[in-house]
Amino acid sequence: MLEIIMKKYQMFSASTRFLKYVQIDTQSDPNSPSNPSTEKQKDLSRLLVQELLDLGITDAHLDEWGYVYATIPSNTEKHVPTICFCSHVDTSPDCSGAGVKPLIHFNWDGTDIVLPDDSTQVIKVAEHPDLKEQIGNDIITASGTTLLGADNKAGVAEIMAAAEYLMQNPDVKHGTVKILFTPDEEVGRGTEKVDLKKLGADFGYTMDGESLGTLEDETFSADAVSLTIHGISTHPGFAKGKLENAMKIAGDILAALPKDTLSPETTEGMEGFIHPTQISGIQEAVKLDFIIRDFTVAGLYEKESFLQNIVNQVLVNYPNSRVDFKVIEQYRNMKEVLVNYPQVVDFALEAIEQAGLKAEKRSIRGGTDGSRLSFMGLPCPNIFAGEHAFHSKLEWVSVQDMEKATQVIINLVQIWEQRS
Structure with missing residues (x-):
């Protein structure tokens, strides 16, 4: 045919x-x-x-x-x-x-x-x-x-x-x-x-x-952001006051993202966004990837700073954990x-x-x-x-x-x- x-x-x-x-x-x-x-x-x-x-x-x-x-x-x-x-x-x-x-x-x-x-x-x-x-x-x-x-x-x-x-x-x-x-x-x-x-x-x-x-x-101008979340792992039977689960930290970061703005599904025209694209890991360490998009480089920096502030606020509840925050330039x-x-x-x-x-x-x-x-x-x-x-x-x-x-x-x- x-x-x-x-x-x-x-x-x-x-x-x-x-x-x-x-x-x-x-x-x-x-x-x-x-x-x-x-x-x-x-x-x-x-x-x-x-x-x-x-x-x-x-x-x-x-x-x-x-x-x-x-x-x-x-x-x-x-x-x-x-x-x-x-x-x-x-x-x-x-x-x-x-x-x-x-x-x-x-x-x-x-x-x-x-x-x-x-x-x-x-x-x-x-x-x-x-x-x-x-x-x-x-x-x-x-x-x-x-x-x-x-x-x-x-x-x-x-x-x-x-x-x-x-x-x-x-x-x-x-x-x-x-x-x-x-x-x-x-x-x-x-x-x-x-x-x-x-x-x-x-x-x-x-x-x-x-x-x-x-x-x-x-x-768009475009960056990627890669978060590597380092939690505190221990045996769950003896975890009280010690365990800081990297998967829960990742969940808290995602939950803190705005629900009605700054995402692909809530923006159009000249509006940029923060978009999680991939997650992997275990309770000790999780990798969480994002793409950041805006029509200006200044807009990219603003969104990256916004995401960094979310991370910092979440970590207040996990004092012994840390997050490596890496920005990768993609295109302009x-x-x-x-x-x-x-x-x-x-x-x-x-x-x-x-x-x-x-x-x-x-x-x-x-x-x-x-x-x-x-x-x-x-x-x-x-x-x-x-x-x-x-x-x-x-x-x-x-x-x-x-x-x-x-x-x-x-x-x-x-x-x-x-x-x-």
């Missing part, structure tokens, strides 16, 4: 590629110390390299860390800044990515979408407002037991489709275009081993955004860099408009590879890829949105050439 669907969409290169890519399990692993965190991510990366070579992109290769690099040579006499397009191949560890069965809901009629392999998984129009704009379009979902992988294989497919178009249409003038596919974005390590000198780009764009026509030039708001390069954002907005869309600049309550790349010296906003409800079994993307994203890439390289 999938072969028939792919033949129907052979004119839509992004969609046919996407249907193939999502069937390759590339889930990353936050607990793995290796690079990439899972070898299976390279299964897709090797395929991408071969497809790039087949397009005539002769320098396409996969390095030992799981990064794919490739160059579409300039075909203009103008001196044009080198532009990179980047997407990540891994899928989230929050939901299974093995055995993905992509389905196309043709000419979607506007009703809730019940996923066939688990009828309790329903993509409800009332809960997915962007769906209302998709009536008559062709919606791709998984079957109900896995995520789809549109985050970020939609972006990968769109970049590959644009590369195919540019290689087959030399009359479309552009400067040097770099392609970068990264591993481990979903576990916060997407740029850990990237070689920007080898990449050789001046500016970049991640294709990892959500709604049609959107561009994100502002992200790309806006701090992009404000110095307005043309990077302006050209992208123009490319979106040229695709017949209403361009909308947004802030993202999260981060992308572009957040880190921007601070590493590659200013890199985030363009929509069409992915929705990511990290879940309800993930979806439309064929038409993917084709528009591909067109934006093609428009954008031409704009950079024209303005140079």
Whole structure:
């Protein structure tokens, strides 16, 4: 059946590629110390390299860390800044990515979408407002037991489709275009081993955004906080006045967090949060991990100080215990860099408009590879890829949105050439 669907969409290169890519399990692993965190991510990366070579992109290769690099040579006499397009191949560890069965809901009629392999998984129009704009379009979902992988294989497919178009249409003038596919974005390590000198780009764009026509030039700033709680352990039969259970200390810290603010489930827009993500240990010692998010570094520091005060207050009741409080910087708001390069954002907005869309600049309550790349010296906003409800079994993307994203890439390289 999938072969028939792919033949129907052979004119839509992004969609046919996407249907193939999502069937390759590339889930990353936050607990793995290796690079990439899972070898299976390279299964897709090797395929991408071969497809790039087949397009005539002769320098396409996969390095030992799981990064794919490739160059579409300039075909203009103008001196044009080198532009990179980047997407990540891994899928989230929050939901299974093995055995993905992509389905196309043709000419979607506007009703809730019940996923066939688990009828309790329903993509409800009332809960997915962007769906209302998709009536008559062709919606791709998984079957109900896995995520789809549109985050970020939609972006990968769109970049590959644009590369195919540019290689087959030399009359479309552009400067040097770099392609970068990264591993481990979903576990916060997407740029850990990237070689920007080898990449050789001046500016970049991640294709990892959500709604049609959107561009994100502002992200959270992000830190992680790791608490190691050292209690006092003793035999419970002789524990009176001695035992200070590290698990109870951890419970008291969690219970002291605000119930109606400062959490992901109680914030929106430009509000940040403190979010516990993992707990492990025994009565002697417990490790408690948090992520801290805000759009400003000052806001991060305020929340970290707030959490430290909670810890201090809890420890008053456990005078012989201690807590190691460790802050790990994760990424910073790309806006701090992009404000110095307005043309990077302006050209992208123009490319979106040229695709017949209403361009909308947004802030993202999260981060992308572009957040880190921007601070590493590659200013890199985030363009929509069409992915929705990511990290879940309800993930979806439309064929038409993917084709528009591909067109934006093609428009954008031409704009950079024209303005140079």
